[in-house]
Amino acid sequence: VTERVWWKDGTVYQIYPASYKDSTGDGLGDIPGIISKIDYIKDLGVDIVWLSPMYESPQYDMGYDISNYEAVHAPYGTVADVEALISDCHSRGIRLILDLVINHTSDQHAWFKESRTSKMNAKRDWYIWRPARYGAEGRRMPPNNWRSFFSGSAWQWDEETQEYYLHLFAEQQPDLNWENPVTRKAIYDSAIEFWLKKGVDGFRVDTVNMYSKPPGLPDAPISDPGVFEQPASMLFCNGPRMHEFLREMNQLVLNKYDTMTVGELPHTPDTAHVLRYIGSNDRQLDMVFQFDIVDLGQGKTNKYQFEGYALSDLKAVVEKWQSFIAGTDAWTTAFCENHDQGRSVSRYASDLPQWRERSAKMLALMMCAMTGTLFVYQGQEIGMINAPKDWSIEDYKDIESINYYNSAVARSGNDPAVRDHVMKSIQILGRDHARLPMQWDATAYSGFTTNKNGAWMRTHDEYKSINVASQLNKSDSVLNFWKKMLSLRKEYKDLFIHGSFKGFDMTNEKTFVFAKAFGKDKAIVVCNFTAEEQKFERPGVNGKFELLISNVEGVDGTESVLKGYEGRVYLVN
Ligand code: ISL
Known part of the structure; x- marks a missing residue:
C-alpha cells in the first residue's frame, strides 16, 4: 500500500527568483515580485513552490554560490520578504521549499574568508586545502588532475597561504569539508534549521551526492583532455560516507520537522544505488532527480558537444526511471525542465511557430500522466521555448556555457568548426534558456520589468506570441491545457501519480x-x-x-x- 503524503501527491512549481517578476524596476526579479504572482500560481493548480537560491551571494553562479545562508540577496529583498512569502503560500494551502546548496559556499562566505587567512585558523579544515605537487622541472601542479564542472582545474592556488583549495564548480565556490563534524553541524544549523524554524516545508538538495570525497583524492583516469575537458565526476560522486552524512542530516535536523527532500543525484546510473538513497526505512532523501531524460543528446566528453538522440532513447530512460521503484517503498520524480536545462518544447518536440503550442500540450499531457512527484518549471506552463538561434554568445550569461565556449574555442586554436558546434550545442542545451525573463504579457520586456534598459538577461524575441496574459482567457491555450491536465492528474491520482x-x-x-x-x-x-x-x-x-x-x-x-x-x-x- 502506497503511503499518501503531501509531497507525493503534490505538484511542485519551480521559481527562479532572478527571472520571475521584477517589482522594483531594477531589471532583476525579486521576492515581492513572486508574492505579487501568488494567486496566479495557486490558480495553476500546483501545491508546492520550490524557490531557487535567494540567499546572499556574489552571483557568480546565479546564487548557487552562497555567502550567507541566513541572509537574502539584497536586490531580491529581505528575510522578512521570504517570511511573507512563506505565510502567503501557507495561507493558500501551498507549501514552500528552498534550495539547499551545501557542497560548497561562496568564497565570500565568512567561513571561507576565515579559512583562507592562515593554515592555523580554526576554520582552515572547513574547506579542502592541499599542498601543491611538483612536476619534472619543479613546476607547481594542483594536488590532482580533477577538472571542475565549469572548466579548468578543480583546484585554485592561494598565494597567501601557499596551498590549493578544491572547487568542483567555479573557483568562487570552494567545497566544504564534510569530513569535519563541526562543519557539518554548522551547515545543519545555518543552512537548514534557520529556515525550518521560519516554516519552510523542505528542500531541493543541490548536488546531493558530492559531499563525501574519495579518500586520498586520487587522480582521475584522464589522458590528454585535448580540446574538450572531462570532469572526473564519477570519481567525486557517491563517496564512501555519503549515506552516513545524509542519515545524520535527518537525525539531527530534518526529522524534527514535517519536511520533504528531493536530492539532485547526478552521475548515478545504477538503479540499485539510487534506491539506497531513497528507501523509506533508511531515511536519507524522500526522492531524487535522476538526470537521464535531461542529459539526452549531451556529448560524451562534455555536455556542450551535442550528439543528438533517438526517441527510443527517451522512451528507455523514461521507462527506466518510472518503473525502478516498482516493488519497493521508494518514491520517484517526473520532470523534464529546470533552471539548468533547455526548454522541453525545443528539446523534445518542435518549437516552430506552427507546432510549438501543440508540442507544449503534448508534453504536458505526457508529464501529467507520469508516476511520482511532478515538477514544473516556471514558463513551462505557457510553453516557453529556447532563445532564438541568432543570439550570439554575448547574449548568454551562464558561467558554465561561457567558460566552456571560451576554453573549447581557445584550445582548438579558434577552429570555426569547433566554435560552431559548441554554439549549436549551447543553443539546445544551454542553461540560460530556462533563465530568460518570464513572459507575462505583450508590453515592453514581456511585462517582467519596468526598467527602461530591460531585464538582467535578454528578453525572448517571441514574447508577444508566448505570454501569460494572452493565454489566460484563451480556452485552448497551453496554459489552460496545463491547468486541465494538472486537475486530471489530481482526479485520477491513483493511476497517474501512484x-x-x-x-x-x-x-x-x-x-x-x-x-x-x-x-x-x-x-x-x-x-x-x-x-x-x-x-x-x-x-x-x-x-x-x-x-x-x-x-x-x-x-x-x-x-x-x-x-x-x-x-x-x-x-x-
Ligand atoms: O554535469 C553537471 C554539470 O555540467 C551536473 O551533473 C551538475 O552536477 C549539476 O548541474 C549541478 O547543478 C547544481 O549545482 C550547481 C549549479 O550551478 C546548478 O545550477 C545546480 O542546479 C552548483 O551549485
Whole structure:
C-alpha cells in the first residue's frame, strides 16, 4: 500500500527568483515580485513552490554560490520578504521549499574568508586545502588532475597561504569539508534549521551526492583532455560516507520537522544505488532527480558537444526511471525542465511557430500522466521555448556555457568548426534558456520589468506570441491545457501519480505509447513525437478505450491516425 503524503501527491512549481517578476524596476526579479504572482500560481493548480537560491551571494553562479545562508540577496529583498512569502503560500494551502546548496559556499562566505587567512585558523579544515605537487622541472601542479564542472582545474592556488583549495564548480565556490563534524553541524544549523524554524516545508538538495570525497583524492583516469575537458565526476560522486552524512542530516535536523527532500543525484546510473538513497526505512532523501531524460543528446566528453538522440532513447530512460521503484517503498520524480536545462518544447518536440503550442500540450499531457512527484518549471506552463538561434554568445550569461565556449574555442586554436558546434550545442542545451525573463504579457520586456534598459538577461524575441496574459482567457491555450491536465492528474491520482508504468513498442522512433495501471484501473497514453501523421495501433490491452483528453481540438479518440505532435490519454475499462 502506497503511503499518501503531501509531497507525493503534490505538484511542485519551480521559481527562479532572478527571472520571475521584477517589482522594483531594477531589471532583476525579486521576492515581492513572486508574492505579487501568488494567486496566479495557486490558480495553476500546483501545491508546492520550490524557490531557487535567494540567499546572499556574489552571483557568480546565479546564487548557487552562497555567502550567507541566513541572509537574502539584497536586490531580491529581505528575510522578512521570504517570511511573507512563506505565510502567503501557507495561507493558500501551498507549501514552500528552498534550495539547499551545501557542497560548497561562496568564497565570500565568512567561513571561507576565515579559512583562507592562515593554515592555523580554526576554520582552515572547513574547506579542502592541499599542498601543491611538483612536476619534472619543479613546476607547481594542483594536488590532482580533477577538472571542475565549469572548466579548468578543480583546484585554485592561494598565494597567501601557499596551498590549493578544491572547487568542483567555479573557483568562487570552494567545497566544504564534510569530513569535519563541526562543519557539518554548522551547515545543519545555518543552512537548514534557520529556515525550518521560519516554516519552510523542505528542500531541493543541490548536488546531493558530492559531499563525501574519495579518500586520498586520487587522480582521475584522464589522458590528454585535448580540446574538450572531462570532469572526473564519477570519481567525486557517491563517496564512501555519503549515506552516513545524509542519515545524520535527518537525525539531527530534518526529522524534527514535517519536511520533504528531493536530492539532485547526478552521475548515478545504477538503479540499485539510487534506491539506497531513497528507501523509506533508511531515511536519507524522500526522492531524487535522476538526470537521464535531461542529459539526452549531451556529448560524451562534455555536455556542450551535442550528439543528438533517438526517441527510443527517451522512451528507455523514461521507462527506466518510472518503473525502478516498482516493488519497493521508494518514491520517484517526473520532470523534464529546470533552471539548468533547455526548454522541453525545443528539446523534445518542435518549437516552430506552427507546432510549438501543440508540442507544449503534448508534453504536458505526457508529464501529467507520469508516476511520482511532478515538477514544473516556471514558463513551462505557457510553453516557453529556447532563445532564438541568432543570439550570439554575448547574449548568454551562464558561467558554465561561457567558460566552456571560451576554453573549447581557445584550445582548438579558434577552429570555426569547433566554435560552431559548441554554439549549436549551447543553443539546445544551454542553461540560460530556462533563465530568460518570464513572459507575462505583450508590453515592453514581456511585462517582467519596468526598467527602461530591460531585464538582467535578454528578453525572448517571441514574447508577444508566448505570454501569460494572452493565454489566460484563451480556452485552448497551453496554459489552460496545463491547468486541465494538472486537475486530471489530481482526479485520477491513483493511476497517474501512484500507478505502475509500462511502455509499448519501445523501438518505434515516431510514437511513444505507455500504460499506467493501478488495481484494475488502466490508462493508455499515446504521443506522436513527429510533425507527420502517424498510424496509431492500439496496444493489446483488454477493455474499452474511452478518450479522457487529447491536445487536438475535435478528436473523439476513434481516429486511427495521430496528427503531428498529437497526444491522447485513454481510460481503459
Ligand atoms: O554535469 C553537471 C554539470 O555540467 C551536473 O551533473 C551538475 O552536477 C549539476 O548541474 C549541478 O547543478 C547544481 O549545482 C550547481 C549549479 O550551478 C546548478 O545550477 C545546480 O542546479 C552548483 O551549485
